[in-house]
Amino acid sequence: MLKSRALFILACTLAGAAWLIHTGPLAVIRVSTPLPVMAPFWYMLLAFPVLGMLIADLVDLWRLRGLDRASAELALTIVLILVLSSLRLGARIPLSGHALLTAYFIARRLLFRALPPRQSRWETAAAVGALAVIAYPKLFWWRDPLTLVAGMAAGVLLAGVSRVVIRNSGTRREAE
Numbered sequence: 001m002l003k004s005r006a007l008f009i010l011a012c013t014l015a016g017a018a019w020l021i022h023t024g025p026l027a028v029i030r031v032s033t034p035l036p037v038m039a040p041f042w043y044m045l046l047a048f049p050v051l052g053m054l055i056a057d058l059v060d061l062w063r064l065r066g067l068d069r070a071s072a073e074l075a076l077t078i079v080l081i082l083v084l085s086s087l088r089l090g091a092r093i094p095l096s097g098h099a100l101l102t103a104y105f106i107a108r109r110l111l112f113r114a115l116p117p118r119q120s121r122w123e124t125a126a127a128v129g130a131l132a133v134i135a136y137p138k139l140f141w142w143r144d145p146l147t148l149v150a151g152m153a154a155g156v157l158l159a160g161v162s163r164v165v166i167r168n169s170g171t172r173r174e175a176e
Contacts, residue, residue: 016044031144046133
């Protein structure tokens, strides 16, 4: 199971790298204003391993329990995160997609105990490290704490909603 998780994370990261190479450099957006500077490739790539971890969670959940409320909720939340992150680029909503995704993943790991502790600790530590790396340029290079905090708050809120949905569905195994 650990090998398949690593493959999902790697595949998502490689697909993200290919997408970033295909689209080319993206301008940094402070709140909703594009800056005359491009986001570094490594910065943009940071979201994809975390997305791969979330997709691996979804696949593990689906393998374990099939299509139930918990797996449907996680799939819909992943789609919502991707839509909001894309709106950040297109419609320039003042919300960091990187912070949203990473904070959701971390908060979900803290609220849900479905994975083996070792694996959960390693992946959670990697996501915390990614969030720290994401926060540094947001705060010190681009002076954009608003979108960082908004993204983190939205991620934590989404994880809380996930917990409520799962708790109220009668499928408590995922919420415990």
